[in-house]
Amino acid sequence: MDSKTLVLVLGDQLSLNNPALRNAKPQVDTLLLAEVAEEAQYVRHNRHKLVLLFSAMRHFAELLRAQGFTVIYRQFDEGVASLTQACTEALAALPEVTQLRVCASGEYRVEQIIGSWPQQLGVSVDRLEDDRYLCAIAQFKAWAKDRKQLRMEYFYRDMRKQYGLLLDDGEPCGGKWNYDAENRMGWRNQEPIPRRPDVSPDDITREVIEQVRAAFPHNPGDLDQFRLAVTHTEAQAQFDWFCEFGLAQFGRYQDALAEESPWLFHSLVSMYLNCGLLEPLAVCQQVEQAYRLGHCSLAAAEGFIRQVLGWREYVRGVYWLLMPEYAQRNTFGAKRPLPDFFWDGDTDLRCLQQALSQSLDLGYAHHIQRLMVIGNFALLAGLDVEAVCAWYLAVYVDAYEWVELPNTLGMALHGDHGAMASKPYAASGKYIQKQGNHCAQCRYNPSKTTGADACPYNSLYWHFIDRHQEYLGRNARMGLILANWRKRDATERAAIVRWAETVLDKLD
Numbered sequence: 001m002d003s004k005t006l007v008l009v010l011g012d013q014l015s016l017n018n019p020a021l022r023n024a025k026p027q028v029d030t031l032l033l034a035e036v037a038e039e040a041q042y043v044r045h046n047r048h049k050l051v052l053l054f055s056a057m058r059h060f061a062e063l064l065r066a067q068g069f070t071v072i073y074r075q076f077d078e079g080v081a082s083l084t085q086a087c088t089e090a091l092a093a094l095p096e097v098t099q100l101r102v103c104a105s106g107e108y109r110v111e112q113i114i115g116s117w118p119q120q121l122g123v124s125v126d127r128l129e130d131d132r133y134l135c136a137i138a139q140f141k142a143w144a145k146d147r148k149q150l151r152m153e154y155f156y157r158d159m160r161k162q163y164g165l166l167l168d169d170g171e172p173c174g175g176k177w178n179y180d181a182e183n184r185m186g187w188r189n190q191e192p193i194p195r196r197p198d199v200s201p202d203d204i205t206r207e208v209i210e211q212v213r214a215a216f217p218h219n220p221g222d223l224d225q226f227r228l229a230v231t232h233t234e235a236q237a238q239f240d241w242f243c244e245f246g247l248a249q250f251g252r253y254q255d256a257l258a259e260e261s262p263w264l265f266h267s268l269v270s271m272y273l274n275c276g277l278l279e280p281l282a283v284c285q286q287v288e289q290a291y292r293l294g295h296c297s298l299a300a301a302e303g304f305i306r307q308v309l310g311w312r313e314y315v316r317g318v319y320w321l322l323m324p325e326y327a328q329r330n331t332f333g334a335k336r337p338l339p340d341f342f343w344d345g346d347t348d349l350r351c352l353q354q355a356l357s358q359s360l361d362l363g364y365a366h367h368i369q370r371l372m373v374i375g376n377f378a379l380l381a382g383l384d385v386e387a388v389c390a391w392y393l394a395v396y397v398d399a400y401e402w403v404e405l406p407n408t409l410g411m412a413l414h415g416d417h418g419a420m421a422s423k424p425y426a427a428s429g430k431y432i433q434k435q436g437n438h439c440a441q442c443r444y445n446p447s448k449t450t451g452a453d454a455c456p457y458n459s460l461y462w463h464f465i466d467r468h469q470e471y472l473g474r475n476a477r478m479g480l481i482l483a484n485w486r487k488r489d490a491t492e493r494a495a496i497v498r499w500a501e502t503v504l505d506k507l508d
Ligand SMILES: Cc1cc2nc3c(=O)[nH]c(=O)nc-3n(C[C@H](O)[C@H](O)[C@H](O)COP(=O)(O)OP(=O)(O)OC[C@H]3O[C@@H](n4cnc5c(N)ncnc54)[C@H](O)[C@@H]3O)c2cc1C
Pocket: 265, 266, 267, 268, 269, 270, 271, 273, 274, 304, 307, 308, 311, 312, 313, 315, 365, 366, 367, 368, 370, 371, 375, 392, 396, 398, 399, 400, 403, 404, 407, 408, 411, 412
């Protein structure tokens, strides 16, 4: 007789490719999915994320039942406190089960919990590596070993070779690995932005929306605007739409900041990739196919594939290489409390107001908004690293610590002593002006550094350079900027620093 197994499916593993499900036997094994308080409350999650995950879990449970599986499903309103409690109760109801199988979690915190189960639950725990990621943790560690610097670009080239993506006879298509230089256009309303098709919430999603609205009244997220896909088919349809209508312009405007749209030509697939509704290799292959068929430029296809095959796998590798110590890092000792406007979007800096408001309302901001608008502000103002990371983990629909932490602490705040980025992503208002059209709607002037109408990013930028001269001075890539600062007249420098301090005082 087959031994019976309880298979736990975590909320971000909703894929038939989940290794814990791959060999599960419909008439023998029992599956468990649980919406538990601990996971729903460890940060103030955006309500869009809670609805996405609960609804996608409920739809996935239906799919598994249709395949003949017995599924134990615990809804949030049943009051299950934790994954441990959900497993304990399921095992108590299934005395014939002798083993729990689960795919390893993406997050360090959850892995610690799973690690305690063999003792706590009294059954053997079969924890499988999550091979839906394209670079195994051991492979990344081997790549990183003995390297002075963990530069993404070299990792990415190896990944392209490993998966044979965008290669002609083993060489990169077009002769170059990276077409980023063609992907930096600013936004001046040059193109019509295609209207995205909404996904209409079905009965299950509508019920979840009402439950989440009632249970999480104070979390961010405007649920009247919930339009996310919650099944594999819907997520694939969203991605197909992107390949047909967004991809051709994706590369060119990847770094653009637009008044008119929260997402411009971005794909909006991170939330689906991160919970299992889409698979990373499949989306890369589909984009390569679009390029081969002449539907987009090489720069657009390469730009997209670099994000998914390169950046996404790389940040996960950095996370597992350096956790748990990584989360404690804080290069600049940044400790300023998060201003209230991070939670209500009420600021008169136009670029920041737009990025914060859409993040809070929709749980979405594209990369440059996260990095160069919100993250840059946090870096320049010296906001508390832990609080900023907790904020990013809370507000975004796609946020899980394995991807959020290296991006926020490492890339945006340069809090990891440069493990990820060779220099801080610090910029003045001029960069934001160049990349988009927010400044034209702003009460501040991006060309001014001091005075009531001066763009706050400008004085804060120089304040950052001034207060971290010693650290930045050790970085050759910062030499020119430091030299520019130092050659300015001492009175002018003092005036800029003083003005920045008035800006910072207002934050407090
Ligand atoms: C401070 C900060 C915090 C971030 N937090 C998260 C997070 O919690 N979750 C998350 O998935 N991404 C995060 N990112 C990366 C990136 O901003 C989002 O993946 C992207 O904005 C999602 O929108 P999109 O699907 O439209 O992406 P697109 O711009 O269309 O890019 C395509 C895909 O590439 C992947 N990708 C692109 N850049 C990155 C990156 N730097 N790291 C990992 N994957 C990447 C994503 O899967 C994304 O869906 C963060 C970036 C920064 C700077």
